[in-house]
Amino acid sequence: MYAILDIETTGGKYNEEGITEIAIYRFDGHKTIDQFISLVNPEREIQPFVVNLTGINSNMLKNAPKFYEVAKRIVEITEDCIIVAHNADFDYRILKTEFKRLGFNFKRKTLCTVELSKQLIPDMESYSLGKLTRALGIPVSDRHRANGDAQATVKLFKMLLNKDLEKTIIKNAIKIEKKSNLSTNLKDIIEELPTDTGVYYIHNANGDIIYIGKSRNIKKRITQHFTNKSSKSKKIQALVSAVTYEKTGSELAALLKESEEIKKNKPIFNRALRRTIFTHALYSFKDENGYLNLKIDKANGRELPITTFGTRSSGKHFMFKATQDYNLCQKLTGLYVSSTSCFEYNVKECYGACINEELPEDYNKRVSALIEKHSYENKNMLIIDKGRDLDEKSVYLIENGIFKGMGFFDLNHQINNKEVLQSLITPMENNKDNQHIIQSYIRKNKRIKIIQLKD
Secondary structure (H helix, E strand, O other), X not given: OEEEEXXXXXXXXXXOOOEEEEEEEEEOOOOXXXXXXXXXXXXXXXXXXXXXXXXXXXXXHOOOOEHHHHHHHHHHHHOOOEEEEOOHHHHHHHHHHHHHHOOOOOOOEEEEHHHHHHHHOOOOOOOOHHHHHHHOOOOOOOOOOHHHHHHHHHHHHHHHHHHOOOOHHHHHHHHHOOHHHXXXXXXXXXXXXXXXXXXXXXXXXXXXXXXXXEEOOHHHHHHHXXXXXXXXXXXXXXXXXXXXXXXXXXXXXXXXXXHHHHHHXXXXXXXXXXXXXXXXXXXXXXXXXXXXXXXXXXXXXXOOOOEEEOOHHHHHHHHHHHHHHOOOOOOOOOOOOOOOOOHHHHOOOOOOHHHOOOOHHHHHHHHHHHHHHHOOOOOOEEEEEEOOOOOOEEEEEEEXXXXXXXXXXXXXXXXXXXXXXXXXXXXXXXXXXXXXXXXXXXXXXXXXXXXXXXX
């Protein structure tokens, strides 16, 4: 649990500042579950430059509550939370100073979004909240006011959680939680989970991730883990202390994050999933007569495939459909073995490439069209799919045929502006597994949108 906050102060000498406004959002890693926003009478003078910066003046604060009147609410809303702020050292110091004046020792763990941003979004021109959110396309209203800045920090922190493929933030949060708060009752854990599509992380008592999985229904899948009688499931049930999750909306996002994060985190119960997830591939070659031939074969790692398949049968199924859609010859696609013409020629469904009746250049145009559609070699494009909410989309970037990574956006200008797009994208490996996941998903899902990028 996190308490994401922003504080405006009077300015002045170190440790003599007073709070003029505070905004706190209690955030469970997915959504805000409580909030507190208030002006505060600091009982001291506000520095003129601060008045100019925030617009908050003494007249506005005359009838505002004094700090001691809001202190109890601040303690309650931040209880059992990690405090998250942009430049957390400052906000936490101010809070501790105000509580110290009341004789109360306020103590919380903190996370700084400046430091996290430097780690997870390197090479930005500036890490000030205003410039960073602008560069990331995050809208900010009421800049230099507690509520506007706190809301922007919530959006930024949500983005940082998504970019943290090694799950360092979540693992540390689990470690910090008091062990008494970690449920060992499996039913209690299941009760807290959503029925959405996403990636889930099973943690032990030390916060370490022992298993990563993806599902179109997280609650249903975890229930299966916790009720299954297999040896692996029983071991997981004995070790689990918490389950965290990340909603993705899109199954493509879930598949890619699962694959990438298993490789980065190497959970002890994911060993079987670390091997390559496809077995067969589609290859092309030109025969002695100049015709482009296609074949489904075992993926060998040496030749560059057009696309890949989880099984031979799924490859064969694809090839039969493609042969029909593109009017290709069954003999030249490896589906019909013959020393003469193919079966389709005999029923006048094949133009005769199998017996050299159709010109190679005419036949090869149709094969090339199939290859062009199912391979993204040398292509620059965006794949757009569902997001985590109704007003959000997920985006996947391919540059020169290389998968660069994925991200989420809710405003079109975030993907139309190349610099903003690059900042939104969480970098991912362009490995064969990820290429297979993307190509396979595109084949099966006709509703996704593909935007070809201009060079």
